[in-house]
């Protein structure tokens with residue numbers, strides 16, 4: 001698959017079939033993704049790949065916990081500033097509108113929104129997931145390395161005919177994830193990522209992007 005096609009066909013898929021993802025494919029993707037760049041080649045990502053019974057257990061624990069109204073784990077990092085200024089505020093509002101309209105949910109219907117959110121912790125039905133941790137001692141440049149690594153994984157998954165959804169939502173139930181994975185204390189969970197074959201019967205509204213001139217400045221000689 002051409003890189004442009006991989007980039008354009010990647011999107012946050014929120015409905016997967018239960019068709020398993022072969023271990024050999026996951027190994028091929030993650031072995032290739034290891035070639036992602038990182039400052040001073042620190043390779044600060046710590047990845048756990050979870051399938052089968054451990055993933056089923058994690059989904060069960062997390063969805064039951066959230067459905068029962070158990071409060072989320074204390075945040076270990078700031079997901080978004082408490083007040084999002086323009087233009088981020090407007091972009092987030094547009095995203096929320098598109099997401100809930102795809103699901104046929106009214107903005108004020110908090111319960112329906114909560115039900116939709118719970119699908120996060122079922123990995124939207126995906127049979128495989130990865131969990132991306134970072135050493136607590138590392139800083140912003142290393143967090144950005146994680147982003148490059150994760151995007152590389154997602155593009156390689158496209159080349160394998162697979163889809164994904166990166167999910168910070170998993171950091172909200174990080175103690176449940178830790179219950180299953182037992183990561184060392186020095187690691188902090190950044191996000192999970194659902195991986196699998198798209199369930200094409202699940203509707204979605206494609207996200208848009210700002211005009212190039214809003215985010216890119218060419219300074220030509």
Ligand SMILES: Cc1cc2nc3c(=O)[nH]c(=O)nc-3n(C[C@H](O)[C@H](O)[C@H](O)COP(=O)(O)O)c2cc1C
Pocket residue numbers: 010011012013014095120165166167168169170191207
């Ligand atoms: C680091 C990161 C965390 C995300 N967390 C979630 C999440 O918890 N749940 C979810 O449904 N989507 C999540 N997303 C997906 C974004 O909402 C999505 O990438 C964005 O709206 C753009 O849409 P697209 O990826 O389909 O183009 C996350 C994306 C990123 C990069």
